Structures are given as C-alpha cells and as structure tokens.
Amino acid sequence: MTPVEIILLGRTLMKIGEQALPAPEDGTPLGGERTVVIVMSDIFENPGTTVGEVARRTGLPQSAVSGSVARLRSVGSVISEPDPRDRRRQLLARNPDLTARRRTVATTTVDEAVAAALGQHTPTDLTTVLSALETLGEWLTPQTLTRLRPDG
Structure with a gap:
C-alpha cells in the first residue's frame, strides 16, 4: 500500500x-465531528489541560479547539474549572458522569x-x-x- x-x-x-x-437528540446539526472527536480525545488523555495546550498537541487552530470545547461543554462531555495559577485560563477534563450523548455514541x-x-x-x-x-x-x-x- x-x-x-x-x-x-x-x-x-x-x-x-x-x-x-447518531444525530444529537437535541436537533443540533451534525458538522465538525472530526475536530470535536480529536479535541475530546486529547482532553480525555490529558486531564487538567488548556485550550492552548490542546491546540499545540493536536495541531488544530486554537479557534477550532475553542469551538469544539464549547460544544463538548454544552453537551456535558467536558468540564472546566479556573486554573488556580492563572484565573483567566480554564482547565479542561472529562466529565466523570456519563452523559446520554456519550453513552449513545459509545454504543x-x-x-x-x-x-x-x-x-x-x-x-x-x-x-x-x-x-x-x-x-x-x-x-x-x-x-x-x-x-x-x-x-x-
């Protein structure tokens, strides 16, 4: 090959x-799934990470990572908290609770x-x-x- x-x-x-x-149950149109999956996987592998760090590791533009993080937060797959060293930054991690969407996609x-x-x-x-x-x-x-x- x-x-x-x-x-x-x-x-x-x-x-x-x-x-x-599967299409989201809330009617959100599909689109950008590749980027969202890449960002989600990186966050899940690197808990406590930032948007900038995800962008650096994945090679994706920071704007694409930010948009994907917003989508992932809105469906509850990713949670964030302020970075104690720099309150302007958010630390990202996998939501420990399995959301209905993650369950549907995983099965x-x-x-x-x-x-x-x-x-x-x-x-x-x-x-x-x-x-x-x-x-x-x-x-x-x-x-x-x-x-x-x-x-x-």
Missing part, C-alpha cells in the same frame, strides 16, 4: 465514521455505515471488513501517533 492509498483510506474511514454517528456501531459503503456485498464480505477494522483499531490507536512524531 502506498502513502497516498493510506491517506485516501483514512479519508474514507473518517467519512464512514461520520456517517455512523453505536459502524456496521450499517460500512455495509452501505460496501454497496453490494455478502455477509462474509461485511464480516471480513469489520474484522479488518477491529484489527486496525487494536494496532493503530491514537497513542501510536506519538511514535511518528520526532518529539514522541
């Missing part, structure tokens, strides 16, 4: 993931979205692809990216 093929596969997988996400599978992406397929084809995705997910976690960075 070439680097270009991996990049295109990554894009396809992101689109399938976005398609599989949703990609099976239907993968099946739709495959088009005409047999049950064996779907099982094969889902198994391959499980294997990739076990081996290529977000934490594996740190091994690709010069500072990781």
Whole structure:
C-alpha cells in the first residue's frame, strides 16, 4: 500500500465514521465531528489541560479547539474549572458522569455505515471488513501517533 492509498483510506474511514454517528437528540446539526472527536480525545488523555495546550498537541487552530470545547461543554462531555495559577485560563477534563450523548455514541456501531459503503456485498464480505477494522483499531490507536512524531 502506498502513502497516498493510506491517506485516501483514512479519508474514507473518517467519512464512514461520520456517517455512523447518531444525530444529537437535541436537533443540533451534525458538522465538525472530526475536530470535536480529536479535541475530546486529547482532553480525555490529558486531564487538567488548556485550550492552548490542546491546540499545540493536536495541531488544530486554537479557534477550532475553542469551538469544539464549547460544544463538548454544552453537551456535558467536558468540564472546566479556573486554573488556580492563572484565573483567566480554564482547565479542561472529562466529565466523570456519563452523559446520554456519550453513552449513545459509545454504543453505536459502524456496521450499517460500512455495509452501505460496501454497496453490494455478502455477509462474509461485511464480516471480513469489520474484522479488518477491529484489527486496525487494536494496532493503530491514537497513542501510536506519538511514535511518528520526532518529539514522541
């Protein structure tokens, strides 16, 4: 597989993931899920972090991180508190309470979205692809990216 093929596969997988996400029950339109998921994952891995630190680690613009944090706070996935060393900054962390939205997203599978992406397929084809995705997910976690960075 070439680097270009991996990049295109990554894009396809992101689109399938976005398609599989259930719409919020409050009617909030979908959009920007990739950024929100990246920001959420970073905050969950680095409790007590700030918007600026998330932006630096993820490479996302600070404005995109701020917008994602606002969304995550509004649905209760992320909580914040003033930084005792600098009251102007907010320290971000995972809400220890499992919100209905997090529960819904965590229990949703990609099976239907993968099946739709495959088009005409047999049950064996779907099982094969889902198994391959499980294997990739076990081996290529977000934490594996740190091994690709010069500072990781």
